[in-house]
Amino acid sequence: MKPAVLMVDVDGVVVRHPDPSGWSARxxxxxxxxxxxxxxxxFKPCWDDVVHGRAPLRDRLAPALAEIAPHVSCSQLIDYWFEGDAHLDEALLSQLADVRASGTPLHLAAVQEHERASYLWDTLRLRDLFDGIHYAAELGVSKPSPDFYAAVEQRVALPAAAIAFIDDTEKNVQAARARGWNAALWAPGAKLRGLIPELYG
Structure with a gap:
């Protein structure tokens, strides 16, 4: 059965930093x-609350910066972070454009907090390439919790069997499969046609 929608992870999939150490390497x-x-x-004491929407990013970041780097403002660090972590995988985006052109909507399904989700959607203009976004801070739960996948199903009003999904983390893929999604593990350079041939049926 051809999926009614393709869900796509962000970090490590749509966005992939060329340095294995990531945006904070330097x-x-x-x-x-x-x-x-x-x-x-x-990150260790505050990120769980921030990424699940229980605390605004700046409310938790400001006190930390005041302690470790009072010369840097929240805005300076956030700009450095978001701009440094915005390397799009153009080869994948080209494949995804073909899937979308064939009639299958594309949605992002990601573990993000509100500000970066907005940056990805509006500043990087992923809204021009995808039809929707579902993320942890908005849903209050993250992958690989079954509740994340259930919440996404409810938002798109589709049964699990109608949803395809790619992610670069094995536990997230396994959790999606346990829900009944047609999920595949993504690796750089992979071909969607080989991972989820049903998209091309």
Whole structure:
């Protein structure tokens, strides 16, 4: 059966940083923020609340920056982060455009907080390439929880069997398959036709 929609992960799939260390690899040289301190003071204690929509990004980031890098504002770090983590996989986007042109809508299904979701959708203009976005802070739950997939099903008003999905994380793919989605593990350079041939049926 041809899927009624294709759900696509963002980080590691649509967006793929060329440096394996990611957007923060040179943050100490560029902004004077110790990378390990940012992890210890912000990401480890605060990210779960931020990414699940329980706290605004800036409310948790500002106190951390005041402690570890008072010379850097929230806006400076967020701009550095979002702009540095905006490397689109054009080869994949070309394949996705063909799928969309054949009549299958494309949606993003991602673990994002509100500000970056907005940046991806509006500033990077993924809204021009995709038909919808579903993300953790909006849903209050993230992959690989079954509740994430159930919430997406409810939002698109489709049964699990009608949804195809690609993600670069095995546990997310397995969780989607457990829900009944036609899910495939994505790797750079892969071909959608080989991963989910039903899209081309």
């Amino acid at each position: 943050i100490e040289e560029d902004l004077g923020i110790p990378r390990h301190a940012l992890q210890d003071r912000f």
